[in-house]
Amino acid sequence: MARPVQSSSPEGGSRPPPNVAEAAPPPASEAQKAKSVKLSPTDSAEDAAVRVFSAALDHFEANVPTFHAAQASESVHQMRVGLRRLRAAIGLFKDALTGSALDAARARAKEIAGVLGDARNWDVFHDMLDGGPAQALAEEPSFHSLLDALELNRAKAYRAAREKIEDAGTEGFLAEFRKAIAERDWTVAPGMAEEGxxxxxxxxxxxxxxxxxxxxxxxxxxxxxxxxxxxxxxxxxxxxxxxxxxxxxxxxxxxxxxxxxxxxxxxxxxxxxxxxxxxxxxxxxxxxxxxxxxxxxxxxxxxxxxxxxxxxxxxxxxxxxxxxxxxxx
Structure with missing residues (x-):
């Protein structure tokens, strides 16, 4: 069966993000997992949000080159995880930070993750068959029809994922939210900007x-x-x-x-x-x-x-x- 090859900040605002890298890490040959978020005891809740949001965007963007190079299923998974972590982080900090930029980022992340999720679902289904009934059905003609249908649907899902990643709207979302983070474009709840x-x-x-x-x-x-x-x-x-x-x-x-x-x-x-x-x-x-x-x-x-x-x-x-x-x- 054909299968995707397995492979392994803008300026602005009154205060810059605390120690956040200005550019994503260089492209890697393998899919990248989320890196640890390093927070300081002196960080405010707002500082922590800046670091966490930025780390989630870094995670997503680090896997885009691998996806373009190999259409690897693990890179699809990791991009989706990065977006899930971003959505979870925005929800987690909702008692500290509110604003339209956060709402828009959460909605866009959900939209993109949904498209990637379709591709991921077909990958997981393929693996479930491989790890279970495939051997028992190896000589069954209808199973080969099932596999053919699976691969056809998976190819369609991967095309949709590639189109979504390459879409100018996705690039715009990433740039806009990076800018919102740099400018701290949100309303901070009382006490959430205080040191520590x-x-x-x-x-x-x-x-x-x-x-x-x-x-x-x-x-x-x-x-x-x-x-x-x-x-x-x-x-x-x-x-x-x-x-x-x-x-x-x-x-x-x-x-x-x-x-x-x-x-x-x-x-x-x-x-x-x-x-x-x-x-x-x-x-x-x-x-x-x-x-x-x-x-x-x-x-x-x-x-x-x-x-x-x-x-x-x-x-x-x-x-x-x-x-x-x-x-x-």
Missing amino acids: SAKDFAAAALTKLRRRVLRKSRGLAGRAPEERHELRIALKKARYGAEFFESLFPDAEHAETFSAALARMQDGLGVYNDMETANALLDGIDAENDAALKASGFVRGWFAHAAQAGAAHAKKSEKRLRKLKPFWE
Whole structure:
């Protein structure tokens, strides 16, 4: 099967961003993961936002050259993660900063991520087939029809992703939000521009995120798929918040353990979401390709059987969440 090759500031305003790089890092030959955000005890909450927003943009932009060079699935994933981190960060700082520039950036990031998400969904579906029913269906003609349909849809999704990344509107969004960050084009809540306010803001924000996770995890094993998905989103936001703010607190090892635990739980719940998405993709294939119906039914059954094994994981996740101690208290 054909597959995308795997590869590995403007001036302005009364105050410049604190120690934010003026240019994105040079192009890399492999997809780039998010880099750590380094905050200082003297940072205000506004300073912290500047650093976090800039880091998310850097993450997205660092993966654009790799995508252009190789159309690598991992670069699509990392660009999407960068935009998710940006959206999460803008939401996280909503009690400290408000303004139309932030609202516009969050909306544009969601729009671009949605297009990239379509390509990512077909990549994940491909991997799920490879890691599961592909061997059992190797000699089944309808499975090859299914694979052909998958590749056709994935090629379309990648073309749409490339067009969105190359679109002048995307470049304009990045430049406009960089400018907004440099000029601090937002309204700051009382006390959020004061030196050292970042740490207290971070502790309050992380506590709020943790409470949301705990609330949504109650009775996890019996929750409906959409409720598990909501918990996964809450876990993701809590993990991003922990990663954004961990440098403000002394116990780095505890912070890393906390984030890693959330990531494992998020990945475990992601299996459910991937199966729901795969079934939706199969619906589209079935509607257009009768030749794939037999294999499609087998694949659905395979996924349903795999999902049953997730109940035990859900129970363990709920227990682990309640035992996971905050690193910011």
